[in-house]
Amino acid sequence: MITLTVNGRVHRVDADPRTPLLYVLRGDLALNGAKFGCGLGQCGACTVVVDGKAVFSCLTPISVLEGRAVTTVEGLGTADDPGPLQRAFIAEQAAQCGYCIAGMVMRAHALLLKSPSPSETEIREQFAANLCRCGTHMRILAAVRRAAAEGRQASR
């Protein structure tokens, strides 16, 4: 039995400790935001946040997560009540098929935690690990800039 803290809630999961987090999120916890894209840490569709840092959940065995805080896109808001980052992505219509987008949102979340006013270079470097097959990159970048600007507004 492994204890996982996801979006502030404690879960006890009966899974092999080697199981990557992605499969536990989707199979055991019904948190289907994170997606399987490649299973190799090469596409970013599985990106979640652990202790404030973006990681590939397809490569994170749950054994390493005891006592650490996992945040998924479901922890940032709901469809009825989206959080500020999700609202920025919606406002910029950053999703087309939606497959990459949960990973993109979590990558943005980790970036803004570390760097609330990121430069364009910083944003692009941060997102290098996340692929989008539909090509909505420009909108995703706009959403991140928007969220950063609105974050600065909110903190005034």
Next chain:
Amino acid sequence: MGRRLALILIGIVVLLAIAGVAAAWHPAIQPVAPPPPSSFDKKLVARGEFLARVGDCLTCHTAEGGRAFAGGLPLATPFGTIYGSNITPDPETGIGAWSEAAFRRAMRDGIDRGGRDLYPVFPYEHFAKLADEDVAALYAYMMTREPVRRATPPNQLPFPYDVRPLLAGWKLLFLDRRPVAHDASRSDEWNRGAYLTEALAHCGACHTPRNRLGAEEAASRHFAGGEAEGWWAPPLDASSPAPMPWSERTMVDYLRSWEPLHGGAAGPMAEVVDNLAHGVPEADIQAIATYVAPFMPPDSPDRAERTQAIAARTEPPGAPQPAGAVVYAGACAVCHESGGAVPYTVRSLAQHTTMVAPDPRNLLHVVLDGTHPPEGASGPIMPSFRDMLTEQQVADLVVYLRARFSDAPPWTDAPAIVHRLYSGRSGS
């Protein structure tokens, strides 16, 4: 009597001091107006570009994210930090006011235009062996680069290392200006490789151990292993501990991009490979391999068997290492146990020379920071695991990898090195 002796001794000391100062004093060479790029013959510039690629000038003379050749890269040495200088043709902050004679003196004698001795982290003991026409070609290439105005930061060297005239003494001891000896009993290709390697590529600057005064150890210790920028540079000589054999062919493939027995270059060596990939003909890389490969130990069936046996293991012999085993199974195995199916992975981590290194630095750099090819190039893409794993989990993993994928003794200093490298940089 005693007073006379004392006066004579003082006189000798004064004379020695004057001689020392005389040896260490070099005149400034008059500045020139920057020669217009069009004044250089295009073929000479092209030759200079080829030489600069083999010599890897770009890597030390460019800051991370900085403009080409504009300097600013900090190089950590046991004596302090030295910054790569701006060698663009900017007249004030670069070498734009340097005549060819000044450039030649820097390359051969390690003296800048103003007469200051240069630190041998700039490997002039190698460049001293360049042919005159090659120095001229390099000058033509450098003077036709884009000038960038960027002052080089001052070095951070404690006393007495900041006393440049002492370098004159260093040069007396260690600067061998003799050209690379031509060996008539060897092929033209070998001789060409010897020249390119020793006069230009300066492989020994990283791959040869250095003595207490920072000079490469000579003769029998040539290519016996060294380090560069916090990475271990493995031996290229008979003491090579590589689990997989090296040959001219595998060395050419490795230097070109990637090789299925050994993998690809990471860290500072990846920059060398990137330089060689631009405008260096295969024949020249072949020549370098023809010269360097014979230093390596001959292939032995014993070694091949040993490596195969280690690769066939599914766990470390002896104590089980459960913490590291679980991390490997969940985080690493999906790519590294694919039997080489995932592009740019070798069949078993047991093949990597990193596993038999004297310390875990190289392995930790790769685990903590990952690898990625230069923009636009194809190559291994490995994620960084610094953010996914805690410091303890990284240490457990590294201990496991060493135990499972090698028969070398456990790293005794692993926790300290993990601690230093883990807290070195933060990820995202």
